[in-house]
Amino acid sequence: MEFNIAVIPGDGVGPEIASSAVKVLDAVGEKFGHKFCYDYVDAGGVSIDKYGVPITEENMQKCLKADSVLLAAVGGYKWDTLPGHLRPERALLGIRKSMGLFANIRPARLNPYLKDACPLRAEAADKGFDMIIVRELTGGIYYGARGRRNGEGGEEAFDTECYSEKEVERIARVAFNLAMGRRKKVTSIDKANVLESSRLWREVVHRVAKEYSEVECSDMLVDNAAMQLIKNPSQFDVIVTSNMFGDILSDEASQLTGSIGMLPSASLGEGKVGLYEPIHGSAPDIAGTDTVNPLATVLSVAMMLRLSLGLEKEAQAVEEAVDSVLKNGYRTRDILNNGTSPLKCTEMTRKLIEEIKK
Ligand code: IPM
Ligand code: MG
Numbered sequence: 001m002e003f004n005i006a007v008i009p010g011d012g013v014g015p016e017i018a019s020s021a022v023k024v025l026d027a028v029g030e031k032f033g034h035k036f037c038y039d040y041v042d043a044g045g046v047s048i049d050k051y052g053v054p055i056t057e058e059n060m061q062k063c064l065k066a067d068s069v070l071l072a073a074v075g076g077y078k079w080d081t082l083p084g085h086l087r088p089e090r091a092l093l094g095i096r097k098s099m100g101l102f103a104n105i106r107p108a109r110l111n112p113y114l115k116d117a118c119p120l121r122a123e124a125a126d127k128g129f130d131m132i133i134v135r136e137l138t139g140g141i142y143y144g145a146r147g148r149r150n151g152e153g154g155e156e157a158f159d160t161e162c163y164s165e166k167e168v169e170r171i172a173r174v175a176f177n178l179a180m181g182r183r184k185k186v187t188s189i190d191k192a193n194v195l196e197s198s199r200l201w202r203e204v205v206h207r208v209a210k211e212y213s214e215v216e217c218s219d220m221l222v223d224n225a226a227m228q229l230i231k232n233p234s235q236f237d238v239i240v241t242s243n244m245f246g247d248i249l250s251d252e253a254s255q256l257t258g259s260i261g262m263l264p265s266a267s268l269g270e271g272k273v274g275l276y277e278p279i280h281g282s283a284p285d286i287a288g289t290d291t292v293n294p295l296a297t298v299l300s301v302a303m304m305l306r307l308s309l310g311l312e313k314e315a316q317a318v319e320e321a322v323d324s325v326l327k328n329g330y331r332t333r334d335i336l337n338n339g340t341s342p343l344k345c346t347e348m349t350r351k352l353i354e355e356i357k358k
Contacts, residue, residue: 002035003309006066011045011088012282013292014072020294020349021070021301024321027353028305028314039066043095044074044088044282054091063095068308069275071095072297073282084146097138100269102167103174104135104246105303106279108253108263110233113326117258117335120230129233132182133253134175135246137267139167140197142243161197163242168204174268175240176212185237186217189225189245201242222249229253250279259334261293264300266307274308276300290344293332295322298352321355 005025009018025036041062043055054074063069074088084090095101109130110118118125144160172188179186188205190198202219209217220228222245228235229252241249254260260280267275278296286292299322306315330351333342343351 001309002037003067004037004039004065005304006041006063006069007038008041008043008063008069008071008074009046010043010072010074010282011076012073012284012287014044014074014282016072016287016290016292016345017278017294017297018070018072020345020352021072021297023349024298024301024318024352024356027356028301028311028318031317031356032311032314034311034314041069043071043091045076045079047091048079048082048086048088054086054088055094060094060098063275064099066273068273068304069095069099070297070301070304071275071277073278073280075282076284076287078284093142095275096267097143099267099273099275100138101267101275102136102138103171103268104133104137105174105178105266105268105307106133106135106246106250106253106263107131108133108233108250108257110257111262111323111326113323114258114262114335116337118256119258120233120256124232124234127234129236129256131233131236131253132178132238133246133250134171134178134238134240135250136163136167136171136241136243137246138243139163140243161195161242161244163197163201165200165204168201169208172205172208172240175238176208176215176217179215179238180212183237184215186212186215187225187236187239188217188219189222189239189241189249190219191222191245192219193221197242205240225249226252229256254279259293261296261332261334262299263296264298264303266300266303268307272308272310274304276304276308290346291333291342292345293334294345294349294352295332298322298349317356318352321352324355325351 009015141161146159192198254263302318305311
């Protein structure tokens with residue numbers, strides 16, 4: 001089969017991991033007889049430098065037309081002082097919104113071969129964990145009214161957290177449906193002891209929960225959740241939460257897996273088309289050094305193969321390749337074991353391709 005993939009290399013380490021992902025996809029194509037055609041899209045800082053905007057309308061259209069979008073990373077120090085509407089991150093937020101990708105799926109699982117990289121106590125690491133964070137992605141404080149005004153204390157700035165029943169309902173359904181195919185447990189995370197938006201969130205989640213009598217559903221306050229993730233991550237199966245809480249908690253969960261360089265994500269809407277990206281950022285401090293870990297992006301490719309392109313065995317082949325390289329002791333700098341020497345990003349990519357071709 002033939003597929004059109006929009007590829008956004010972006011900024012910082014982005015081009016390095018995008019190149020790794022494309023090489024892996026090509027190896028999958030060769031092995032399983034598919035053709036992946038790439039439409040390269042400038043977005044983020046690179047687009048600001050070229051066109052003065054985080055993403056041009058033409059490039060946005062390329063994303064909307066593709067069978068799927070693969071994004072590496074956007075942002076960097078260079079553009080940090082630009083006003084909000086011109087920052088590189090705006091490209092990502094714009095793509096998510098324009099494509100209607102309201103559900104961000106972030107699996108966090110402790111790979112058995114990476115137990116030594118997990119910062120938790122041995123008892124907790126030995127138990128392992130395997131959770132999916134379902135983050136609402138096109139609402140909440142990321143998209144609510146914001147601005148500046150003069151107040152009694154001088155200049156004020158505000159951002160607004162606002163959720164509608166419809167937004168909560170559809171993300172809750174994604175979480176419950178996922179839980180049905182797993183350990184049938186949903187933890188909804190909010191701050192209902194303080195925020196009205198969280199109280200509505202809770203009401204709606206409980207309403208949806210009634211449709212899924214087999215799924216055990218509980219609520220947890222976000223501050224407690226931050227603690228529970230460290231104390232006992234194995235208690236979580238599917239977490240469902242708002243845009244901002246999901247952003248924060250998924251970074252926390254990623255550290256438990258050993259490195260933020262390990263976590264993939266899928267952003268989905270009503271249809272099959274999705275946006276796939278590692279949860280980490282552009283890491284400008286290590287850009288161009290060929291030391292970035294490509295595995296989060298490569299695992300995002302696996303999610304794309306499975307969820308958008310319907311290629312399950314191809315997805316498994318990629319995931320098995322990742323498991324094999326880790327099993328064989330190959331590590332990039334961020335997940336290094338005592339006594340091993342780190343592989344470069346390009347070397348790790350070559351190891352993955354060897355595994356896929358086997
Ligand atoms: C993420 C990132 C983005 C977010 C940034 C780059 C806008 O942190 O995908 O988690 O906050 O959603
Ligand atoms: Mg984030």
